[in-house]
Amino acid sequence: MEISATGRLEVRITTADVGKRVSVRRLNDPAVPGEKFTDTVGVLASWDGGVLLITRKDGETVHIAESSLVAGKVVPSAPARRRGPSASYEELAHVSTRAWRPVESERLGEWELRAASGFTRRANSVLPLGDPGIPLDEALDAVRRWYGDRGLPAYIQTATGAEGTQEQLCAELERRGWVREVTAELWTGALAPLADRAEGTAVLLSREADEAWLARYQRKGVSEVALKVLGSGPSVWFATVQGASEGAAPAAIGRCVVDGRWASFAAVEVDPGQRRRGLATTVMAALAARALEEGASAAWLQVEADNTGARALYAGMGFAAHHAYHHYREPAGPASDRYGSP
Numbered sequence: 441m442e443i444s445a446t447g448r449l450e451v452r453i454t455t456a457d458v459g460k461r462v463s464v465r466r467l468n469d470p471a472v473p474g475e476k477f478t479d480t481v482g483v484l485a486s487w488d489g490g491v492l493l494i495t496r497k498d499g500e501t502v503h504i505a506e507s508s509l510v511a512g513k514v515v516p517s518a519p520a521r522r523r524g525p526s527a528s529y530e531e532l533a534h535v536s537t538r539a540w541r542p543v544e545s546e547r548l549g550e551w552e553l554r555a556a557s558g559f560t561r562r563a564n565s566v567l568p569l570g571d572p573g574i575p576l577d578e579a580l581d582a583v584r585r586w587y588g589d590r591g592l593p594a595y596i597q598t599a600t601g602a603e604g605t606q607e608q609l610c611a612e613l614e615r616r617g618w619v620r621e622v623t624a625e626l627w628t629g630a631l632a633p634l635a636d637r638a639e640g641t642a643v644l645l646s647r648e649a650d651e652a653w654l655a656r657y658q659r660k661g662v663s664e665v666a667l668k669v670l671g672s673g674p675s676v677w678f679a680t681v682q683g684a685s686e687g688a689a690p691a692a693i694g695r696c697v698v699d700g701r702w703a704s705f706a707a708v709e710v711d712p713g714q715r716r717r718g719l720a721t722t723v724m725a726a727l728a729a730r731a732l733e734e735g736a737s738a739a740w741l742q743v744e745a746d747n748t749g750a751r752a753l754y755a756g757m758g759f760a761a762h763h764a765y766h767h768y769r770e771p772a773g774p775a776s777d778r779y780g781s782p
Contacts, residue, residue, distance in 0.1 A: 543563075
């Protein structure tokens, strides 16, 4: 907090600081027992009508009455990252969208509208990497029409927690009634240490998702559209560890896309009866070794915020969170679980 020469706390932010990362302290409601003050750090998304909207790293938007402020200051736009390869949000956003391409896309200024017949939110949501070229309300109307024409609910994928992410857009969407359905994180890590974890278990690598691989994949009844999405990317590899008996579904599977210095990991799944045997690590290590051969040096993956098991696994492999991302659904649209994970 900002402290003056006299030792008093001071509010050193104004409405001119909207869009900057700030740290504020506010008085709590005296009727509520507990701490007297609450500290909040995030992007100042707006300051209107005596209320500040601050979007935190995890995407939560906090409403703070101007009258409750006791201290505040502008802080660096993003904290220094201590682990993982150096990368900007913009670089990772482009890499991640190339690794999971929609079947259909259209530009709206610097926004990309993506559709794939409802197969995953990522392939059926807007990626807003800049200015849509028209006022926000007009852009949102255009988005809803575009997805409505395809029989799909409108989703917008936003990011928070790194320099250049979309905290202000998150706040504007929430003010307009858009509903955040899913939050996940993009994690990064070094590739070579992961490849060094390779063990003796045989892993079959293929350029296509064959019937055996699909038998273990969590989404059943995969359509032709889904196969196109799964097979999209600059250099795609599928890994399979055979099942316990002939004809059985694989014990474990995984997918990797190599794109320049980056290798992405997804669809890492293990037979529930064979978990805690290191098979997920074995699959990822085999894919990492192949990615190294193609010149990659860094890795990224996505994990949902509430998947504690996966988060512990990836942290043990040296991965760390780079930023969070969220899927906002259009207001008054039907809630849908058709997409599964993001």
